[in-house]
Amino acid sequence: MSELLRVEGLNVVYRTRGGSLPAVRDVSLTLRRGEILGLVGESGSGKSTVLTALMRMLPRSTRVAAERVDFAGTDLFSLGDDSMRRLRGRRIGLIPQRPMTSLSPVTTVRKQLALLSGGVIDDACAHRLLGEVGLGGLSDRLGDYPFQFSGGQLQRMLMAIAVLAHEPDLVLADEPTTTLDVTVQAQILRLLLDLRNRLGNSVIFVSHDLAALSQVCDRVGVMYGGHLVEMAETRDLFTKPQHPYTRALLDALPARRARGERLRAIPGTVSGSHHLSGCPFAPRCDAATHLCAVDTPPPRRVGSSTVRCHHAGAAS
Ligand SMILES: Nc1ncnc2c1ncn2[C@@H]1O[C@H](COP(=O)(O)OP(=O)(O)OP(=O)(O)O)[C@@H](O)[C@H]1O
Ligand code: SF4
Ligand SMILES: [Mg+2]
Numbered sequence: 253m254s255e256l257l258r259v260e261g262l263n264v265v266y267r268t269r270g271g272s273l274p275a276v277r278d279v280s281l282t283l284r285r286g287e288i289l290g291l292v293g294e295s296g297s298g299k300s301t302v303l304t305a306l307m308r309m310l311p312r313s314t315r316v317a318a319e320r321v322d323f324a325g326t327d328l329f330s331l332g333d334d335s336m337r338r339l340r341g342r343r344i345g346l347i348p349q350r351p352m353t354s355l356s357p358v359t360t361v362r363k364q365l366a367l368l369s370g371g372v373i374d375d376a377c378a379h380r381l382l383g384e385v386g387l388g389g390l391s392d393r394l395g396d397y398p399f400q401f402s403g404g405q406l407q408r409m410l411m412a413i414a415v416l417a418h419e420p421d422l423v424l425a426d427e428p429t430t431t432l433d434v435t436v437q438a439q440i441l442r443l444l445l446d447l448r449n450r451l452g453n454s455v456i457f458v459s460h461d462l463a464a465l466s467q468v469c470d471r472v473g474v475m476y477g478g479h480l481v482e483m484a485e486t487r488d489l490f491t492k493p494q495h496p497y498t499r500a501l502l503d504a505l506p507a508r509r510a511r512g513e514r515l516r517a518i519p520g521t522v523s524g525s526h527h528l529s530g531c532p533f534a535p536r537c538d539a540a541t542h543l544c545a546v547d548t549p550p551p552r553r554v555g556s557s558t559v560r561c562h563h564a565g566a567a568s
Contacts (some may be wrong), residue, residue: 256421256454257283257306261319264301264310272315274526275301277478280551283422288448288455290465290486292501293475294522299458300349302475303424306456307346308336324421341369345414349426349458351406355398361409362394368410369417381412385443404436411440415447423447423455429464437461441468462505466490474498477525477532479548484557494557494564497533531561539563 264276276298283289291299304310306321306328321328323344331339340346348354355364365373365381373381379391385408390401398406407428415423425444429437445468448455459465465472466486473483474497482495493499500518518536525532534544543562551558554565 254285255282256285256287256324257281258320258322259306259318260321261317262302262305262321263315263317264298264305265315266301266311267313267315275478276305277526279475279478279480281473281480281483283454283456284470285421285454286448286452287471288444288457288469290469290472291456291458291475292460292462292465292472295460296522297475298478298526299475300426303346303426303456303458306424307340307344309340309346341414341420342418343420344422344424345418345420347407347411347414347423347425347428349430351403351410352398354410355406357397357399360395360397361401364398365394365409365413368413373413373417377417381416382409384416385409385412386439387412404432404440407432407440408443411443415444415451415453419451419453421453423453425455425457427458427460429459429461437464444468462490462501474501477522477528479532479560480551481533481560482557488556492555492557494554494559495533495561496537496539496564500536 260280262276262279263274266273266275279302281289291302293299305316308328310316318329362375362378365378375394378394382388382391387405387408390405411428428444429440432440441464444455444457447453457465457469469486471483472486472489473480474495475481476497482489482493482498489498490502493502504518520536528534529548530546531537531540531544531549534540537544541563547562549560549562551560
């Protein structure tokens with residue numbers, strides 16, 4: 253499979269009232285054509301910020317820098333605003349994290365489908381797209397407003413626009429299943445896979461749900477405190493996690509505990525980790541040493557994973 257996206261050294265700093273917040277720190281990743289790459293990590297670890305940076309939709313006051321962001325041979329960060337606008341939706345589609353807040357409450361679904369798709373969706377096309385995401389029964393409700401639909405229905409509508417209206421090369425899916433019940437979740441995952449198999453697009457799929465990631469992703473990246481702390485083939489990540497945070501995440505999965513056994517939470521909180529100068533996980537890590545507190549671990553290869561941990565791979 254050839255490479256579609258290469259990100260090297262991505263940094264994003266938000267300006268907030270409390271000062272600067274380095275939300276994404278030195279993140280590098282690649283994505284092959286037709287690949288589904290998962291991103292997981294605690295709330296606030298920077299997952300959505302990575303996607304928003306790739307769409308170039310961050311607030312104007314935000315500082316964004318990267319050594320390289322190459323999308324199909326185009327340097328995304330040096331594209332003019334007009335070219336980037338043309339690329340958005342057509343070649344890179346975003347399925348946003350919160351469907352209800354991504355759609356205007358005072359505009360009919362018909363109008364929004366048309367706007368969001370860059371004017372290519374007429375009623376006949378909308379009926380076809382809704383049918384493809386299992387919403388054929390709603391075709392006569394295009395004149396309704398977003399609040400008249402369920403979260404799952406809106407999520408599928410946004411998916412129809414992001415993936416089907418232009419069949420973009422890259423789909424950025426920000427927690428597309430989080431607000432949905434398990435049966436609808438399964439349908440959405442199936443749909444993502446079917447579309448990828450049919451259209452051959454690449455997907456970055458952000459989710460807190462490790463089970464969902466394990467079902468659909470080829471590789472999974474783990475974020476913590478703005479760093480991408482581990483990246484591996486899905487099977488390797490789940491069977492041979494190398495980073496202490498990845499291990500703790502997997503250990504916290506209820507399915508890994510015997511019935512009646514106490515559920516294991518990761519002690520401490522992620523709060524403040526973006527500002528630490530050494531390893532962001534150090535305050536919560538059993539294996540931390542003095543080096544971890546003072547020196548940021550660079551990414552390195554351990555087994556089949558790329559890991560940011562000074563001590564990963566040491567005999568344990
Ligand atoms: N527009 C913004 N202005 C200032 N800070 C922001 C902004 N958006 C996000 N942040 C902060 O940046 C950090 C990363 O946020 P981000 O939304 O990328 O996290 P996330 O991993 O997607 O979390 P979640 O799993 O909760 O969606 C957080 O500390 C968040 O509070
Ligand atoms: S670098 Fe140190 S603190 Fe960070 S995860 Fe590895 S052992 Fe733990
Ligand atoms: Mg998010």
